[in-house]
Amino acid sequence: MDTTTTATHGASSGTRGTKGPPFLAASPSGGAAARTASASTLVLEVIGWPGHLAGQHVDVRLTAPDGYQAARSYSLAAPTDGDRIEITVQRVPDGEVSSYLADEARDGDVVEVRGPVGGWFVWKPEDSGPVLLVAGGSGVVPLMAMIRSRDGVSPAPFRLIYSVRTPQDRIYDHELRRRATQDGGLEVAFLYTRTVPDGETRSVGRITAEDLIAYGWPADVKPTCYVCGPTAFVETVSDLLVGLGHDPAMIKTERFGPSGP
Numbered sequence: 001m002d003t004t005t006t007a008t009h010g011a012s013s014g015t016r017g018t019k020g021p022p023f024l025a026a027s028p029s030g031g032a033a034a035r036t037a038s039a040s041t042l043v044l045e046v047i048g049w050p051g052h053l054a055g056q057h058v059d060v061r062l063t064a065p066d067g068y069q070a071a072r073s074y075s076l077a078a079p080t081d082g083d084r085i086e087i088t089v090q091r092v093p094d095g096e097v098s099s100y101l102a103d104e105a106r107d108g109d110v111v112e113v114r115g116p117v118g119g120w121f122v123w124k125p126e127d128s129g130p131v132l133l134v135a136g137g138s139g140v141v142p143l144m145a146m147i148r149s150r151d152g153v154s155p156a157p158f159r160l161i162y163s164v165r166t167p168q169d170r171i172y173d174h175e176l177r178r179r180a181t182q183d184g185g186l187e188v189a190f191l192y193t194r195t196v197p198d199g200e201t202r203s204v205g206r207i208t209a210e211d212l213i214a215y216g217w218p219a220d221v222k223p224t225c226y227v228c229g230p231t232a233f234v235e236t237v238s239d240l241l242v243g244l245g246h247d248p249a250m251i252k253t254e255r256f257g258p259s260g261p
Contacts, residue, residue, distance in 0.1 A: 021050075021114055021115065021116075021117075022114065023059075023061055023112035023113065023114045024046050024047055024048055024049065024112065024113050024114070025046075025047050025110060025112060026044040026045060026046040026047070026060075026085075026110070026111050026112060026113040027044065027045050027107070027108065027109060027110055027111070028042055028043070028044055028045075028105040028106060028107060028109055028111075029043040029044065029045050029084065029107065030043065030107060031105065031106060031107075032089070032101065032102050032103070032105060035088060035171045035172065036168060036169055036170070036171055037168065038090060038091045039088055039089065039090050039091065039102075039138060039171050040088070040089055040091070040101075040102040040103075041077065041086060041087070041088045041089075042086070042087055042088075042089060042101050042102075042105060043084055043085070043086050044084070044085050044086075044087070044111070044113060045083055045084055046083050046084075046085055046113050047083060048083070049082070049083045049084075049085060049113075050116070051080040051116075052076055052080055052085070052115065052116035053116065053119075053122040053123070053124060054076070054079060054122060054123050054124075054142070054145040054146040054148070054149040055075075055076075055118065055121045055122035055123055055142045055145060055146060055226070055254075056075075056076055056115065056116035056117060056118045056119075056121075056122055056142075057073050057074060057075045057076060057115065057116070057117050057118055057142070058073070058074055058076060058085065058087065058113050058114060058115030058116060058117060059071050059072070059073050059074075059113070059114040059115060059117065060072055060073075060074055060087070060097060060101065060111055060112070060113055061111065061112040061113075061114070062096070062097055062100060062111055062112075063112070070096040070097050071097070072095075072097040072098065073117070074087040074088075074089060074141075075087070075088075075141040075142035075145070075228075075254070076115075076116065076141075076142065076145050077141050077142075077144055077145050077148075078144075078145055078148050079145065079148055079149040085113070087101075087141075088138065088141045088144075088171060088172075089101045089102045090137070090138040091103075118254075120252060121142065121226065121228075121252050121253070121254045123146040123149065123150075123224070123226065125149060125150065125153045125154040125156075126154075127154075127156060127224065128154060128155060128156045129156060129222070129223065129224060130156065130157045130158075130159075130217050130221050130222075130223040130224075131146070131156055131157070131158045131159070131223055131224050131225075131226065132159050132161070132216045132217050132223045132224070132225045132226070133146065133147070133158060133159065133160040133161070133225075133226050134160075134161045134163075134207070134212075134216070134225065134226070134227045134228075134229075134237050135160065135161070135162045135163065135227075135228055135229055136163045136164075136207075136228070136229025136230055136233035136234070136237075137163070137164060137165075137169065137229055137230065137233075138171060138229075138256075139227075139228035139229030139230070139233070139234075139254070139256070140160075140162055140171050140172065140228070141171070141228075142226075142228055142254060143160060143226060143228060144171075144172050144175075144176075146158075146226065147160065147176075147179060147183075147186065150183075150186070151179070151183055155185065156185070157185040157186075158185060158186045158187070159186075159187045159188075159189075159215060159216055159217060159223075160176070160186070160187070160188045160189070161189050161191065161207070161211060161212070161215045161216060162176070162188065162189070162190050162191065163190075163191040163192075163193060163206070163207050163229070163233070164190065164191070164192060164193070165192070165193050165194045165195070166192060166194055166195040167190075167192065167195065167196075167197045170190060176188050187215070189211075189214075189215035191205075191207055191211055192204050193205060193206055206233075206236070207233070207236065207237060207240070208240070209240045209243060209244060212237070212240055212241065212244060213244065218244075219244055219245035219246045219247075220245075222247070222250065223246075223250070224250050224252070225241055225246060225250055225251045225252065226252050226253075226254075227241075227251065227252070227253045227254075228253065228254040228255070228256075229255070229256070230255070230256060231255045231256075234253045234254075234255045238251055238253060
């Protein structure tokens with residue numbers, strides 16, 4: 001499912017391996033909080049959590065009474081906070097893990113978490129250069145962890161281009177809008193592929209080179225680019241960035257399954 005080119009470095013959730021640190025016991029802290037009609041955020045208390053970097057992910061494993069196990073990978077949505085981690089789950093029809101985490105998980109339940117996983121698709125506060133974030137659908141989750149990690153810690157200028165199907169599909173909508181006005185050095189642009197809100201001047205459509213020129217950084221600024229979303233979206237954006245003169249070595253990607261804008 002994953003095709004890597006010189007412009008699309010990094011791993012995708014579709015190709016994330018099974019090797020890594022051991023699974024740790026975890027328990028939901030409160031129920032899931034809805035972000036959109038199909039996405040919810042869940043905070044987990046993980047005993048002995050070692051900490052993580054923005055952009056990393058975890059494997060969450062469920063075990064049924066009969067011993068059956070199912071595990072899925074989820075990007076971390078917030079900076080390290082002791083033993084607490086935050087994930088945002090996109091509900092998948094008939095999804096064994098996503099349905100439980102989004103709809104059924106309660107205080108006192110026990111799940112297992114392994115991580116943090118991944119070392120390429122990460123941003124560190126000491127990296128002070130300009131950053132371009134490009135998200136498709138729920139691909140905004142690890143990029144949100146970067147935005148939150150930057151707040152009050154780093155002067156690095158960030159620009160986020162976020163492509164969604166409709167205005168109702170904007171995950172972290174209110175927080176992103178608030179941060180765009182309050183966090184100095186953060187700019188946010190929304191693109192819509194199916195329905196636009198009132199007053200939107202850009203027509204519906206998939207992301208283009210013109211969008212990257214209008215809302216991103218020029219190549220001569222040498223930004224670090226993070227692109228996350230469905231495979232086709234990531235490959236399109238990566239090719240567009242290279243075509244605009246961005247250094248392929250400065251383009252970091254994370255890809256997941258076929259759902260998205």
